[in-house]
Amino acid sequence: MNGEEKQQERAGGEGAVDGQGKRPEWADGESASSYVQAKRPSAPKRLVKRKERSVADYVQGVLAGDRTLLAQAITLVESNAARHLELAQQVLNELLPHVGRSIRIGVTGVPGAGKSTFIEAFGTFLCEQGHRVAVLAVDPTSSLTGGSILGDKTRMETLARNPRAFIRPSPSGGALGGVHRKTRETMMLCEAAGYDIILVETVGVGQSEFVVRGMVDFFLLLALTGAGDELQGMKRGIMELVDAIVINKADGDNKEKARAAQKEYNQFLHYLRPATPGWQTKAYTCSALLGEGIADIWQVIETFVKTTKQSGVFDDRRRQQQKDWMHAMIKEYVETRFFADPIVKEKLPALENSVISGSKPVTAAVRELIEAYERGIGGQI
Ligand SMILES: Nc1nc2c(ncn2[C@@H]2O[C@H](COP(=O)(O)OP(=O)(O)OP(=O)(O)O)[C@@H](O)[C@H]2O)c(=O)[nH]1
Numbered sequence: 001m002n003g004e005e006k007q008q009e010r011a012g013g014e015g016a017v018d019g020q021g022k023r024p025e026w027a028d029g030e031s032a033s034s035y036v037q038a039k040r041p042s043a044p045k046r047l048v049k050r051k052e053r054s055v056a057d058y059v060q061g062v063l064a065g066d067r068t069l070l071a072q073a074i075t076l077v078e079s080n081a082a083r084h085l086e087l088a089q090q091v092l093n094e095l096l097p098h099v100g101r102s103i104r105i106g107v108t109g110v111p112g113a114g115k116s117t118f119i120e121a122f123g124t125f126l127c128e129q130g131h132r133v134a135v136l137a138v139d140p141t142s143s144l145t146g147g148s149i150l151g152d153k154t155r156m157e158t159l160a161r162n163p164r165a166f167i168r169p170s171p172s173g174g175a176l177g178g179v180h181r182k183t184r185e186t187m188m189l190c191e192a193a194g195y196d197i198i199l200v201e202t203v204g205v206g207q208s209e210f211v212v213r214g215m216v217d218f219f220l221l222l223a224l225t226g227a228g229d230e231l232q233g234m235k236r237g238i239m240e241l242v243d244a245i246v247i248n249k250a251d252g253d254n255k256e257k258a259r260a261a262q263k264e265y266n267q268f269l270h271y272l273r274p275a276t277p278g279w280q281t282k283a284y285t286c287s288a289l290l291g292e293g294i295a296d297i298w299q300v301i302e303t304f305v306k307t308t309k310q311s312g313v314f315d316d317r318r319r320q321q322q323k324d325w326m327h328a329m330i331k332e333y334v335e336t337r338f339f340a341d342p343i344v345k346e347k348l349p350a351l352e353n354s355v356i357s358g359s360k361p362v363t364a365a366v367r368e369l370i371e372a373y374e375r376g377i378g379g380q381i
């Protein structure tokens with residue numbers, strides 16, 4: 001058990017459950033907007049026993065950099081219970097003036113690329129440079145498998161013990177949209193607690209890359225040698241999203257191959273539209289295991305931040321990200337409301353059948369359903 005888990009354990013509260021990879025009872029895997037349905041799970045005993053903290057407790061604790069309170073505040077924003085949502089939003093509102101002053105870095109790559117090893121080496125290096133580092137995760141698989149990419153804290157043992165670092169396993173959020181909100185809000189809490197570098201790890205599958213691109217300043221792809229195969233395949237999409245490609249495991253016999261891959265990637269990148277205006281995405285090599293090339297990558301990121309802050313691209317992106325996040329949440333909310341509506345539930349199966357059998361055009365069926373829904377809402381007001 002590492003330091004953070006011990007602290008959470010001592011706290012004996014919400015924080016304690018997460019470190020063990022178990023779900024709090026009230027985190028029932030609903031999407032973020034399901035509070036709206038006013039489904040209110042009964043309070044679990046563990047929470048009743050301890051005096052509930054006030055908004056001021058959380059705010060003061062987080063601002064003071066108290067790790068136990070930070071962990072509990074994160075558990076609060078991760079909760080799907082309606083009363084926790086209200087409290088969490090009050091806490092976030094108070095902390096708003098203290099968020100945003102970090103560099104947010106996303107790390108993606110196929111399983112086994114060395115993301116955890118890289119974050120361990122990179123995070124430790126940054127701590128040595130005087131930074132405070134928070135490590136979060138967006139895990140598209142956790143809702144399916146019950147696992148967590150940061151469940152394997154053993155691979156980040158050194159960093160987990162570092163008092164300047166804070167590692168948080170991925171939230172059990174159900175739909176990716178829910179995970180998205182939770183990770184964004186966790187990021188805000190970590191910033192308010194004084195962490196000036198936020199590292200977000202994600203496995204490069206499905207939609208998670210887009211989600212992470214939408215919440216970070218700098219996005220890094222960890223790749224392996226054998227670039228040729230990847231270049232042929234669908235990896236092109238991800239290459240257009242990232243600000244750097246780092247070929248990991250450039251050590252031992254693999255060193256030469258890594259250099260060759262770097263060259264190949266660079267040639268290919270030359271023809272792609274860069275992910276960030278005014279910044280040429282390039283390939284680099286490193287050995288996360290030996291810690292080689294890690295300092296160089298930090299230099300690349302520092303140059304990126306300087307360049308994009310000067311050009312205004314850095315702040316533009318942050319503003320756009322806020323707006324996109326807002327729109328994504330509205331969509332999620334409206335969609336949940338729509339499909340939970342009794343009229344929609346009643347009419348949908350028959351309309352689906354008529355579309356499948358070809359007796360009604362899709363557009364007509366959709367209009368009929370939406371009109372019925374809107375009439376229903378009209379009736380309620
Ligand atoms: N030789 C060498 N091995 C490495 C390097 N980085 C990681 N590895 C090894 O590669 C394996 C996978 O590393 P992880 O850091 O767990 O990879 P990951 O991308 O986090 O994997 P998932 O969490 O499963 O997605 C481990 O056995 C590491 O020891 C490196 O720079 N050089």
Ligand SMILES: [Mg+2]
Nearest residue numbers: 115116149152
């Ligand atoms: Mg990992």
